Amino acid sequence: MDLKYHCPNCGTSLGYEGLCWKCKSEKERSEVLSWTQEQIAEKQEYLIQNIAGLEDFHDPEFTDFWNLLSYHDAITPQIQRAALAAKVYYPCETYYHAPEDVRDSLIAALLDANNANDAANLMSCLAMQGDDKVLETLLELEQNPRPWRKRLYVDPSVYAECGGWTFDKAGKRIQLNYDICYPLVKGKANEETPVKIGHLREDHCPHCGGNMADILVLDGRDDRLKFLGIDGILTATCCPNCVGFLEDGALNRFTLDGGSQPMPSKLFDGEEEMENYMSDEDYRLLSNHHFVLGEKPVPLFYGASCEDVNTVGGFANWVQDWEYVTCPQCGKDMKYLAQIQWDTLMDGTEGTLYIEVCPDCKIVSMKHQQT
Ligand SMILES: [Zn+2]
Ligand SMILES: [Zn+2]
Ligand SMILES: [Zn+2]
Known part of the structure; x- marks a missing residue:
């Protein structure tokens, strides 16, 4: 490739004119980090109104979601309830530390699931919610596997890991990441x-x-x-x-x-x-x-x-x-x-x-x- 251009920010040689991908990504991030409270509230409201787009990687919903979560820690219970009502179970991070009413509905959906794919998605969502009732539920499913378990590669305790924790055979919680x-x-x-x-x-x-x-x-x-x-x-x-x-x-x-x-x-x-x-x-x-x-x-x-x-x-x-x-x-x-x-x-x-x-x-x- 002919690298005749340079990133105006860092000087990296490029085959095209403009910022290199890292400087572009940094610029976009600093824009998101500078959102005002009003802008954040607007993005949250848009996401609630268009929550179904999230599951389909649809933009701007998908990008807004990750910007709100990653840079503003601003996924609210309202967003979580809207996702639940629309049966949006992806990305599972939507449900990080979701309130108890959301958790209970996710558990009910999981216990009702017939299909391995639904069960896998719901276990990931519950792993992100991550409280003791979730642990109890996943432990019970590990001890008494439902028919869908045969079509999954790993146990519920491994699904729990995506939320940064797991449990042992006795049901003792093990933390796998740091909360800072x-x-x-x-x-x-x-x-x-x-x-x-x-x-x-x-x-x-x-x-x-x-x-x-x-x-x-x-x-x-x-x-x-x-x-x-x-x-x-x-x-x-x-x-x-x-x-x-x-x-x-x-x-x-x-x-x-x-x-x-x-x-x-x-x-x-x-x-x-x-x-x-x-x-x-x-x-x-x-x-x-x-x-x-x-x-x-x-x-x-x-x-x-x-x-x-x-x-x-x-x-x-x-x-x-x-x-x-x-x-x-x-x-x-x-x-x-x-x-x-x-x-x-x-x-x-x-x-x-x-x-x-x-x-x-x-x-x-x-x-x-x-x-
Ligand atoms: Zn650059
Ligand atoms: Zn070597
Ligand atoms: Zn060791």
Whole structure:
């Protein structure tokens, strides 16, 4: 492609005139973030009047919904009741922490469902509602499977995971995400930050020979990060070239004083060696950006609907299905900690890295997904 143009904002070479996709996305987001209370109320009212369009990805309803949820945390019980009345069960995030009357109607619909697809959608909606009555209902359905269960791949407890929680066989609730979210934002060179990404290490990858990287280093003692309950430093270490080709993702142990020990990893299909696709320029970009932790928390779904924002806590934007890694030491599901969009670091790189942690065993996992 002939890259004869440049993004007027960041200078990236482009094959067309105008802003690059990341600057365009950032501009659109800052417009949405500056909506007034009146504008928000107008969007909410429009969505209520046109709620059926939401399920069909119809615009502007679909875009308005995600803007209201992700950037203003402004999906009201009125919107949830309108969605319910129109039997709109997608996106399931519509029902995040919905009131009890909505929950009870969703439960009644689920218990009435004959078809596996309806049951799956309703379980996802209820997972987003997420209270104890939902847990009881999903537990009962797991213990006494209905006929539709045979046509689904996973149990109700796995559907619960899309709401950021699950339950064990005894019905005990297990939280799988954090209920605070911070974005990483562009700071100044050498600006102090308790979250650093893309630090290159001295050691080399056993598969491709490339540099290992501390892809995320986070200091849990910073006031903003106290919600993580990590009283020290968490380090996530992987080979940025190979992490997308590892069968179980990358895993490492960390110590609160900043230590990190990668655990053995296996490539897909039992391969021993991997070509290193990263150029010197890629390594330079990976380790030379200015992302710092944002000053203030943002809505929990801030990073759940865009491809250009890195976040700590809250909900991820899963490219495929949500995926909680089993801790290799204690066998429990890990907690979702952070997402890094590769393209924010290295131009033209696809996919997202999802970082999870077992705080008890001090083990971190890194999984890559892309379309
Ligand atoms: Zn740009
Ligand atoms: Zn490698
Ligand atoms: Zn563990």
